[in-house]
Amino acid sequence: MTKAMIELNDVAFGYGDEFSLAVPKLQVNRGEKVACIGPSGTGKTTLINLMTGILQPDQGEVRLDGVDIQKLGEDARRRIRIQTVGMVFQQFELLEYLSALENILLPYHLNPALKLDAAAKARARKIAQDMGISRILNRKPRQLSQGERQRVAISRALVTEPALLIADEPTGNLDPENSDTILDLLFAPCEERGATLLVVTHDHGLLPRFDRVIDIMAMAEVAQA
């Protein structure tokens, strides 16, 4: 097993003439808690998409969990993503027609490679309990508060026990106290299982809690039209 969870070497990507991102070298090690900062529009989300194989770089090499994901087909990239990466989106992206519990178990419904057995259901309930949302598992997202929805989204990212947890601005709309609580909820399971955590954030007050901070403006070359 390699030490690096994510490795980018001489990666370049562009959306036509509108935007381009070049990353000479980036490595995130296993078990590290890393924050990624940078002004809006500098390619933080693009970087995450490159790391997880959602986007393919124009050049360079991207390794996820030791696998050169560019060499994989689309299906294999999806498979490795769903098995290795847990993602928490800024807008949570919960499915409104599913209950909180069904949303947490969504990866199992989407990927035939994941088996929805009693252990998976028990794990979902345990995570929900740790997140403090056991009481609302049968409710639909629109019946939940913003905080509860966020906890459901984090639970969904954790349910497959991913080796890498990526959170895209999870504290974007929260006050400092709640931001700390959310970070606690992200840190605890990662520390427990030795998983890697990558958090994209604007909140500089939270940075001291991370092992390392990647400043995209310092690390990469970004060009915008």
Place this chain on the structure above:
Amino acid sequence: MRGVLLLSWKHLCFHRARSLILIASIAVSFFLPLLTRALVERYQTVLRSRAKESPLVAGAKGNRFDLTLATLYFRDSELETIPFSEYEKIRDAGFGVAIPLNLRFKARGYPIVACGAEYFEKRGLGCDRGHLPFRIGQCVLGATVAEDLDLGPGDYLFSDQPELYDITKPPALKMSVLGTLARSGGPDDGAVFVGIKTAWILEGIAHGHRGDEEIDPKLILSEDDNNVAISAAMVEHNEVTDENIASFHYHGSTEGLPLSSVLVFPRDEKSRTLVKARLNASRLYQMVVPTDVVEDLLSFVFKIKALLDLVAAILAATTLLLIVLVLMLSLKMRAREIEALNRIGCSRFRVLQLYAVEIAILVAASAALAAAAMMLTLSFLPDLTRAL
């Protein structure tokens, strides 16, 4: 696949109103052509079988559809009458069985079918209660009439009075119910049967009143060898009883007594040809072949069916476009959801599966609804075709 089924099902249930509208729309596009087909087939079967059971119909010249439908189905129509003497001629020619019919009256909205006794035998009708009428003023009820009016042997049924305020017209006749017919599934179920002579009482041609010796001479307006004119102040009997039956009589000869039509059951093909040719040679009367008339009628029905099929096809195409529109809008509205699913690791094939399963569920539910509606309709089809 279980996951896909669950997600599709949950999505449809969440958007319940939209799903139900889609299911109803698709079900209608399934149901309409099936209903048209079933109705047309039912009409075909009913019309053809009744026509087959009625080889020839004689009546006054005029619309042959009216004559056939009135004789076979007792439909309301203003048929010219044919005199009783024409019936006698057909009967006496010995070509087969001739049955006189008078279909000009009603009792509580149901057609009164005044007929010869052979009618019941030829139609295979039998009583489930009581027995067939054997004298004037008695009636036997079709199964539907008996059920609707809750009447049986021993009860009475009044005929409808065509001219309620015209005292020169005969009064409503109080008919005693002698029996009820077993259900036949045809138009006979909805009719009231009387002997042919009872129709002439209803016509006002035959009547009964107190004996001549009891009539107040002041009520006799004029008198000659052939006719007696009596004031309308003299009340006629409106019921035939054992006591007054002898007083019923005709004025004039029976030859001119009116009939609506004559059902003819020829003995063989030769008799059929002869009887038909003889009557059709007349300028006043016609002999129609119900199977031919019904086939002509069905050709109109098929033209209408083709039109209905076209309407159903247009409806189906409209429904298909509606579904495509709804799916396109749904795709647009769910673009973010699909993007999120993709980022989580859901394949495009899985997304396609989600949509395909949703469509399959909608179509299956619509087909089930259409099938249920069709089964329900089929169970009421005999009533429906009768009502139409």
